[in-house]
Amino acid sequence: MVERKRWSEAFSDWFNEVIETAGILDKRYPVKGMNVWLPYGLKIMRNIEKFIREEMERTGHQEVLFPALIPETEFRKEAEHIAGFEGEVFWVTHAGLDPLDVRLILRPTSETAMYSMFSLWIRSHADLPFKVYQIVNVYRYETKHTRPLIRVREISHFFEAHTAHRDFEDAERQIREDLEIFDRLMRKLAIAYIISKRPEWDKFPGAFYSLGAEVVMPDGRTLQIGTMHNYKQNFARAYNILYETETGDHEYVHQTTFGMSERLLAAVIAIHGDDRGMVLPPTIAPIQVVIVPIPKKDAEVDVYAYAREIAEELKVAGIRVHVDERDIRPGRKFYDWELKGVPLRIEVGPRDVEGKTVVIARRDTLTKETVKRARVVDRVRELFDEIMENLHARAREWLESHIKRVETLEEAKEAFEDRRGVVEIPWCGEEECGLRMEEVLDAKMLGTPYPEEEALRLEGKRCPVCGGEAKFVARFARTY
């Protein structure tokens, strides 16, 4: 397989090859930017979705399901939102053999589908906070280079939570809850990330402010894997979402949204993988343990029976296990399961049967150990914890070593030439200076660190463009 070669563009070849050979997606579907989900990839994604649903359940969000088609008339109600999406929506103009009276768009996101219904559902302060979510397919006519899982025209696993609140403060509380949910999910995926408050010129169309969560990919570019937006009353005014207060007045609700997608899987594959393929966190691996029997000619013991016995024991303990009894050489089996990222491989040969042992190989460290038969279940559980810790520690280390704080544009340029990642620069807060830095660095401003307390180490620092007093730390990156 293609060598992974961190730091270089070869990462992209590695990524494409893994996605195909490990059975995640088939990219040969005859529409650009739309892929077929293969069984193994879909199972991983379903496991990720399961964690999302659990978090939604825990925090009192209700699941809903809206139509994928939105009438043009609804779509056109919020001006900034249309401006932001008009260039990238797919239009349904005909049905059967006739043109439609009102054209429909395929949802690029569901604000304009949901909010006229919200105005029917929300009546009084007793209905607030109002919290719903859905996981659906959405469509964006991307004109940039498409990439599987990362930049696609059909997002098959788009998560969107939409909430409504009595006031700004309660909407802010929701954003804090979203950040907590996001952090819990990232622990399940062993992913390290940063949160930035987007600059004014890069907010979600219609938002009061936008937060973005980024990871640093192996080639040093960042990938946005989550967003939280506070809309204030912007959409509520456009869609007339009012509630009656305790005193009988009518007020517009405050709204927030929280979004994620299959980019979570892209991050898992990219960040944990290595030259042999994927390395899956046990939390989301469809197969957590694969058992490979290694028979020897003339050996009298039955390695297959032994393997099945251990598998049964693991299964009873709630572990997702598979015995590979294919009639091919063990080396070929090792190769397959390493590519697919199975966290633990148990090898059993005649000597293991006789000595009542097994050999356990870790996918993340590629190390092996011999374990007593009676200890297998316990040891597997311990190793899952160790793998999660190791993957998370490695991810944190990678992220931290790719965030560089500098004071001049020259230093920033050097950082991008060296290892890329995220570069933090003092900034006066003026749009002009921000855009100038983007231009000079050929990079995007991700925004300022969030929560904002983070930014308060700026005494005496100057904006490198205008020389004015720095009020923010601005983060820059080459982005996906």
Added chain:
Amino acid sequence: MVERKRWSEAFSDWFNEVIETAGILDKRYPVKGMNVWLPYGLKIMRNIEKFIREEMERTGHQEVLFPALIPETEFRKEAEHIAGFEGEVFWVTHAGLDPLDVRLILRPTSETAMYSMFSLWIRSHADLPFKVYQIVNVYRYETKHTRPLIRVREISHFFEAHTAHRDFEDAERQIREDLEIFDRLMRKLAIAYIISKRPEWDKFPGAFYSLGAEVVMPDGRTLQIGTMHNYKQNFARAYNILYETETGDHEYVHQTTFGMSERLLAAVIAIHGDDRGMVLPPTIAPIQVVIVPIPKKDAEVDVYAYAREIAEELKVAGIRVHVDERDIRPGRKFYDWELKGVPLRIEVGPRDVEGKTVVIARRDTLTKETVKRARVVDRVRELFDEIMENLHARAREWLESHIKRVETLEEAKEAFEDRRGVVEIPWCGEEECGLRMEEVLDAKMLGTPYPEEEALRLEGKRCPVCGGEAKFVARFARTY
């Protein structure tokens, strides 16, 4: 609420009201034939889907996920299929501000999306049988009167299994497996059904033969809730799906499909419901037991604490339970939960606390019994079984009493005027006579009983149109 009035058109009003007031769907979405799934309805549907997935897993089908958009060029490859669907597909003709080079359809079903990929995936006899499925949203521009769950333009929960086989016999084995899966699902839903082999003029476009599963709704009309098709090599030829045999020849695969949708939920609501609303089988009820504390003024015992204690015990036993602690009168709570079809209601008042008892009310029979506190979990489990049996028995009885075998068109007409349902008539097998009967009876021919052995009680019977020897029993019904 509207009286249910079996036999009459008022059923339709009842159905619409239940769907809205019980929190299944909101029909006010501003696109005709497209509805919003509300949390409670979605939870029931997800429980139904869970059973479908379990069955697919059990029978070795793999889950895949294809794009919802199909290029016109792929869609046009199989002639009968296009002819069948051309009048009812939604067309995506523009993206952003530009017309598309190749127009796209929104899938009405996924044959034409999947089969060019199948031709890449299936190479040799070792790949067969090949069995996949997906649960997705599909689109049909219905020109008839739309009805929620029953006839919609967006089917949100379309199940489709697609299989490929080495020969006709193995495809037939698959159809038998589909029938077995379907029967197991219907037991989970306590639904009684019939299977008919559709007449030639009503096959699925492109199929060699089609089977349909029907239920009889409360107004005597039938609803198709499942289909199985044997395509023979028809699509394989159009999409070039070949496999290499053991002897090195190349043969076209034989294919089948199996389809279901949210019509399953429509059947559950319609068949088990009554004048108070839904009656859900415990298997799919989001809340299986609701506990209503009934406090009395001046009573010294804490009915709420007692209710929570029992709830905790049921929860630990794996039962989906909810304590209704709202500050409204118990009668209002009874009304709400009866409408939502919760299988069991547990009432606890001060005397129950003192006597260590509870009162359990069954939704299906509306009967009550007093149960000792220590017996609650066991009794709830027993009652679930009794409810399932009762619902299934009632459904079978209803179905059987609505299938009438007659010999003349006059008798058939009378049957339709009386209680409708399914009318079985001897038939020579000629299309002309079949279509004539449809016309005279103002009904559709569902087809002939399947498996075909069923039909062999025809000695000496005559086709009432041409007077020729009857070779089949033909089933007619007014259909949804």
